[in-house]
Amino acid sequence: MTQHTEIQQHKIAVIGLGYVGLPLAVEFAKLYPVVGFDIKEERIQELRKGKDTTLETDETILQGRLLQKNPHTAAKPGQGLYVTNDIEELRRATIYIITVPTPTDKHNRPDLTPLIKASETVGTVLGIGDIVIYESTVYPGATEEDCIPVLEQISGLTFNEEFFAGYSPERINPGDKQHTVTKIKKVTSGSTPEAAATIDELYRSVIEAGTHLATSIKVAEAAKVIENSQRDINIAFVNELARIFNKLDIDTLDVLEAAATKWNFLPFKPGLVGGHCIGVDPYYLAQKAQEAGYHPEIILAGRRLNDGMGAYIASQAVKLMIDNDCPIKGANVLILGITFKENCPDIRNSRVIDIIHELQEYGCTIDIADPWASPEEVMHEYNLPLLPTIDSIQHGYYHAVIAAVSHNEFAALDPRPWLAQQGILYDVKGMYGKDIADGRL
Structure with missing residues (x-):
């Protein structure tokens, strides 16, 4: 040496x-x-x-x-x-x-x-x-x-x-x-x-x-893999709370804001869990645990819940559309954001795609706007085109706008002019006030 x-x-x-x-x-x-x-x-x-x-x-x-x-x-x-x-x-x-x-x-x-x-x-x-x-x-x-x-x-x-x-x-x-x-x-x-x-x-x-x-090397490996597994489990918890509170007609973000007044409350928020770390690392730990003869309960439960959030969000948006007498099959839907997180061009393992696929199953027509993502990378990875610019979004055209990623560019805009008559706005990230959004996690 x-x-x-x-x-x-x-x-x-x-x-x-x-x-x-x-x-x-x-x-x-x-x-x-x-x-x-x-x-x-x-x-x-x-x-x-x-x-x-x-x-x-x-x-x-x-x-x-x-x-x-x-x-x-x-x-x-x-x-x-x-x-x-x-x-x-x-x-x-x-x-x-x-x-x-x-x-x-x-x-x-x-x-x-x-x-x-x-x-x-x-x-x-x-x-x-x-x-x-x-x-x-x-x-x-x-x-x-x-x-x-x-x-x-x-x-x-x-x-x-x-x-x-x-x-x-x-x-x-x-x-x-x-x-x-x-x-x-x-x-x-x-x-x-x-x-x-x-x-x-x-x-x-x-x-x-x-x-x-x-x-040891194994200790360092284990430390890394539990860092993101811990975050994944905490986000899964608040995602489950969002589902419960939705059934109880309680605003989740209002509940979390009230709970956060306690000094040791952990300020996690509900949402999609993607990217190359949080949405992936727990599977590495689970694989090794299973090889050792142990079936991890909490880790995989958290993964299942988080992996199902895209389909859940799509179903909630569809219910709002039905309530507003909007058509579902053939509906024009605008997705705001395709990257895995805000103000970042990284599209790897973005769970926004789960929302898109679920809405396509309902027969919706999807447009995607994202000023951060590379159109070439999105086409290569997901076989989906992006709208050229935010300015190219048609006014009065969409039966639903789903705000999936809280890029600064989206947070600074009022998306309501893009909605058709009786169209709905579903706010995944809580970017807009309750007076603007028809629904949010």
């Missing part, structure tokens, strides 16, 4: 330049020579022009850190970021950080394919004494049981003798400009005490909020 005891000697490679990898690579590039790798040619070309469509990095800072040549091959490597999709450009690195997505398949089973392929990539260039750090969300044991064997097989090197590993879970919150990568405390871990110390020191050099060195 002696070659890694001096921080100044680190040559870092970040594998995966998405919402997690790019901000991390940009921060490390302040102090170290960094090579950022992504398999998507269009992503590399975009970044080389200093553009970031995820909006997670300041493009002025990104442009200031970009290098035109690989700093690892320079006679005197200096700090900066070089981006590439050429595997050979990774070969001189000494620290490999893997930040690829870990999704679930259509049956909600963990899909480690991106992680395994990234491990294969690193295995082809791994050298003696190198350290591989995983940041992708996984179940406890995945690093050592699923990833390390791939690294050993491809590289021909022996784990904890010729190369080392660590796990430092990402805590990026897409669209959040306050809790950015350097301002969130970082959990670290390593496969040996020496590797753990090196990894912790590495992250402490750029993370302003500091680090927490976990006692």
Whole structure:
């Protein structure tokens, strides 16, 4: 491990330049020579022009850190970021950080394919004494049981003798400009005490909020997966309250506002639970629990309830339409927002699609407006077009407007002019007052 005891000697490679990898690579590039790798040619070309469509990095800072040549091959490597999709450009690195997505398949089973392929990539260039750090969300044991064997097989090197590993879970919150990568405390871990110390020191050099060195890789993995599982369960609770209070003709948001006056009440709100973390991580923990012979009750109950909210919202909107004597089959419905959260372009695992599919089952015609989402990505991911702009929304045309995502642009508008006579407004996020919305969670 002696070659890694001096921080100044680190040559870092970040594998995966998405919402997690790019901000991390940009921060490390302040102090170290960094090579950022992504398999998507269009992503590399975009970044080389200093553009970031995820909006997670300041493009002025990104442009200031970009290098035109690989700093690892320079006679005197200096700090900066070089981006590439050429595997050979990774070969001189000494620290490999893997930040690829870990999704679930259509049956909600963990899909480690991106992680395994990234491990294969690193295995082809791994050298003696190198350290591989995983940041992708996984179940406890995945690093050592699923990833390390791939690294050993491809590289021909022996784990904890010729190369080392660590796990430092990402805590990026897409669209959040306050809790950015350097301002969130970082959990670290390593496969040996020496590797753990090196990894912790590495992250402490750029993370302003500091680090927490976990006692093992499995502890760090488990800590990450329960962070979002806890939020998922809490949101499931308030989603169930919303269903109950709806039957009792009580406004849920009024109840939550009253309850929040107690000092230790947790201020969760009902809504759709999507994205690449909260809507996915509980399935990773549940999978591992079931492999160990335990069937998780609360975790999966929360998932079932949250996964059913799209269909519930659609049914509530349809009931309001019927009450207003609106047609259902052939009704024109406007969906405000397709991203998984407000003021963010990320459409991964957006549960707004559940509302859309359910309304399509009723025979409704759907239009979608979203100033944050990429039309090309929405078409690729969901095979759905977006309206060109908010200004292109027709007035007096829609039998229902469903405000699904609380982008600032939507919150600043009055959607009622878009409604046809007797049309309804269903407010998923509580953007509008009760005097404006016909229904809300």
